[in-house]
Amino acid sequence: MGARIEELDRLDGYTYLTVPERPTYLAIMRLFAGSLMTDLSAQEVADALNGNGEQLTVDTAADRLGRLVSWGNLLPSSHAVRVKSIAEYHRARSRYQLSPLGERIQRQVDEMLASADSAREISRELLGLVAAGLARVAEQVERPGGPDPAQTRDVVVTAFAQFWQFRDSVRDFYAYLGQVLARYDLDAGEYAGFKNLLLDYVESITEEVVLLAPRIERDLDRIWPQLPALLARIDADGDGLVSAAEAVGVTVQRTRGREVADWEALRAWFRDTDGRRSEVGQLRDATLRALQSLLANAKRMIRSSGHGVSRRRDLLRLAGWLDGADADTAADLFTAAFGLYGARHVGIAGDPEAVVPATESWWPAPAVTVPVSLRERGNRAPRGRPTGVVDRSEQQAMLLAEAAATQRARVTAAGELLSAAADLSAVRLSASAMSLLLELLARALGAGDPAFGSAVTLSMDLGLRCEVVGKPGATLVLRSASGDFTADGLSIRLAPVEATGDG
Structure with a gap:
C-alpha cells in the first residue's frame, strides 16, 4: 500500500498543467528545461519572462517556484553563488533546479503539444531492422562458446530501441485514424483521401507486420531457453551505472532489453500470452474496424446524396x-443562426383561480397552456381550409318526431284530466295525466295564493284551464299509477279554455 501511495504522489507533478495560472507555470518550466542542470532564482525567472512579454513580479515568481517545489517539479539548488552586495544576495539566495520528475513531465508535455493534432508516420522500416537484430542474437546464442557480450549487448539495445519506436508510432497513428473515422461530416474529397490512406498505406503496414511477425516469433523461440544466461552474461561484462548506483542505494531504470520483462513485452506483441490477444492480432482487428468505418461513411454519403x-x-x-x-x-x-429571440408576451391569461403574486419568479410559477398554433408557428391564425357545414337534418327530424310524440302524449293526458274534471278524487289517473296535473298545479300556485281567492293558470296549447281554490278543512287526495298526492285546504277545478270564455 505504501508503494501505491508513493506512485499517486508522483502524479502531483502534473498539477501545474491544471491550475488557472498554467500559462505562467508552463513558461517557467520551459525556462528550466531549456538547458541542462540550470539553476535560477526568482529574480532571474521574473527577468527572463518579462523579457518575453510576460508581466511577472519577483514576489509572484517566488510564489510560483515554491508551488512547483511542493508539487515535485523543482528542487532547491545547493550551488554556491558569488554575490557582490547584500541586495544581490537577497535576490539570488533562493535558487531552484529541475527535478528528474519535472524534466520528464515537461518533455512529455512539449511532445504532446507539438504533435497532438498531427498524424504520426509509422516507421515500418524499423520492424525489418528489429527482425534482423533478433536473428543475429539467435545465431550468437546458438553458436559454440556462446555470444560475445559486447556485440550482443549492442544488438539487443539497438533492436529494442527500434522496436519501441515502431510500437509507439503504430499506436499514435491508429489513435489518429480512429479519431478521423469517427467523424460523420467527411465530404467527397476527404473521403477519397482517407480511402486511399486506408487501402494503400494501412494495408502496406499490415502486410509488413504479417510478413515479419512469424520470423520474429521463430527467433524469439530460439532465444528464449537461453535468455536468462544471455542477460547474465551481458550484465557480467559491464553493468555501467547499475553497479555504481547500488553502492549509494539509487534505483536505476535500465536500458530496454536488459530485463526479462522487456523481452516478455516484446514476445507478447507478436504472440498471444495468458489469454491476452497479441498486438499483431489487435492491429488486424483495428484495420478491419477502420475499413468498416470507411464503409459506413460511404453508405451515409450515398444515402444523403452527397450531403453530410x-x-x-x-x-x-x-x-x-x-x-x-x-x-x-x-x-x-x-x-440569426438559432432563431432564439427574446421572451415575448403572448397575451394568454393564466388560471383565474390561481393567485400568483407579482413578485413570483416565472421559473417556479405555474405554467400557462399555450395553443399549439401559437407555440409552433407564433400566431393564432388558423391554417388549412375551413371545415364544411355539418348536415344535421337527420338529427333535426329525430328531435321533431320526439317533440311531436311528447305533445301528443300531453294532449292525451289533458283529455284524460278533462274527462275526470267533475271529481278527480274518484278516478285513478295515469302517470302522464298525474304529471301534467302537478305541472298545472305548480304553475297556478306560482301565479296566485288560494288563501286570498283563487290561483289560475292556462295551457293554450292544450286548451286547458286550471284553477286552485282555497277550501279550509278539506283534504284533496289524487291517485295515479305513479303514486298518490294529498293536499290539505285545496280544491282543483279543470275546464276547457273555450268553455270559460278566457281567451
Whole structure:
C-alpha cells in the first residue's frame, strides 16, 4: 500500500498543467528545461519572462517556484553563488533546479503539444531492422562458446530501441485514424483521401507486420531457453551505472532489453500470452474496424446524396465567427443562426383561480397552456381550409318526431284530466295525466295564493284551464299509477279554455 501511495504522489507533478495560472507555470518550466542542470532564482525567472512579454513580479515568481517545489517539479539548488552586495544576495539566495520528475513531465508535455493534432508516420522500416537484430542474437546464442557480450549487448539495445519506436508510432497513428473515422461530416474529397490512406498505406503496414511477425516469433523461440544466461552474461561484462548506483542505494531504470520483462513485452506483441490477444492480432482487428468505418461513411454519403448529415463544419465556422465578433455582433449572429429571440408576451391569461403574486419568479410559477398554433408557428391564425357545414337534418327530424310524440302524449293526458274534471278524487289517473296535473298545479300556485281567492293558470296549447281554490278543512287526495298526492285546504277545478270564455 505504501508503494501505491508513493506512485499517486508522483502524479502531483502534473498539477501545474491544471491550475488557472498554467500559462505562467508552463513558461517557467520551459525556462528550466531549456538547458541542462540550470539553476535560477526568482529574480532571474521574473527577468527572463518579462523579457518575453510576460508581466511577472519577483514576489509572484517566488510564489510560483515554491508551488512547483511542493508539487515535485523543482528542487532547491545547493550551488554556491558569488554575490557582490547584500541586495544581490537577497535576490539570488533562493535558487531552484529541475527535478528528474519535472524534466520528464515537461518533455512529455512539449511532445504532446507539438504533435497532438498531427498524424504520426509509422516507421515500418524499423520492424525489418528489429527482425534482423533478433536473428543475429539467435545465431550468437546458438553458436559454440556462446555470444560475445559486447556485440550482443549492442544488438539487443539497438533492436529494442527500434522496436519501441515502431510500437509507439503504430499506436499514435491508429489513435489518429480512429479519431478521423469517427467523424460523420467527411465530404467527397476527404473521403477519397482517407480511402486511399486506408487501402494503400494501412494495408502496406499490415502486410509488413504479417510478413515479419512469424520470423520474429521463430527467433524469439530460439532465444528464449537461453535468455536468462544471455542477460547474465551481458550484465557480467559491464553493468555501467547499475553497479555504481547500488553502492549509494539509487534505483536505476535500465536500458530496454536488459530485463526479462522487456523481452516478455516484446514476445507478447507478436504472440498471444495468458489469454491476452497479441498486438499483431489487435492491429488486424483495428484495420478491419477502420475499413468498416470507411464503409459506413460511404453508405451515409450515398444515402444523403452527397450531403453530410453532420453540421460539425458549419458549427465550427459559426464558432469562429462568434469568437472574432464583438458582443452585439455575436448576439445578432447567434439569433440569426438559432432563431432564439427574446421572451415575448403572448397575451394568454393564466388560471383565474390561481393567485400568483407579482413578485413570483416565472421559473417556479405555474405554467400557462399555450395553443399549439401559437407555440409552433407564433400566431393564432388558423391554417388549412375551413371545415364544411355539418348536415344535421337527420338529427333535426329525430328531435321533431320526439317533440311531436311528447305533445301528443300531453294532449292525451289533458283529455284524460278533462274527462275526470267533475271529481278527480274518484278516478285513478295515469302517470302522464298525474304529471301534467302537478305541472298545472305548480304553475297556478306560482301565479296566485288560494288563501286570498283563487290561483289560475292556462295551457293554450292544450286548451286547458286550471284553477286552485282555497277550501279550509278539506283534504284533496289524487291517485295515479305513479303514486298518490294529498293536499290539505285545496280544491282543483279543470275546464276547457273555450268553455270559460278566457281567451
